[in-house]
Amino acid sequence: MAHNKLAMRARHAYRQRRDVRRNVRLSDIRPEPIAGSTQPIRQVLGRDLVSRAFGLMDPQVRKMAVCRTRGMEWSEIATQIGGTADARRKQFQRAVDQIAQTLQVE
Numbered sequence: 001m002a003h004n005k006l007a008m009r010a011r012h013a014y015r016q017r018r019d020v021r022r023n024v025r026l027s028d029i030r031p032e033p034i035a036g037s038t039q040p041i042r043q044v045l046g047r048d049l050v051s052r053a054f055g056l057m058d059p060q061v062r063k064m065a066v067c068r069t070r071g072m073e074w075s076e077i078a079t080q081i082g083g084t085a086d087a088r089r090k091q092f093q094r095a096v097d098q099i100a101q102t103l104q105v106e
Contacts, residue, residue, distance in 0.1 A: 053099050061095040064088060 054062060060081065067077045074085035081088060 049103065052103060053096075056099045056102060057095060061092060064092045068092070 054065065057065060063081065064077055067080070072080075074089045078085040078088045083091075
């Protein structure tokens with residue numbers, strides 16, 4: 001029971017805005033507009049969604065996302081962060097899937 005209480009408090013501390021591990025302000029991240037969206041409202045909604053997703057990422061996953069937006073390959077990211085390219089790709093995919101589920105995005 002004590003273990004469950006501790007886990008519950010840890011989850012509470014790491015939720016969205018309360019995440020104590022966050023060391024990047026969302027205003028520092030300039031997401032690119034969603035390709036193919038010409039309507040300004042769609043661009044604004046896309047930026048908001050990307051900003052919210054970045055806010056939910058761990059620092060390591062956020063670093064991988066920034067590297068991918070710069071066009072880096074998984075092997076380069078693995079060299080920079082550590083581990084293998086497949087492990088980093090799978091870690092990133094699992095994090096994105098979890099964030100999409102949290103944000104209720106298809």
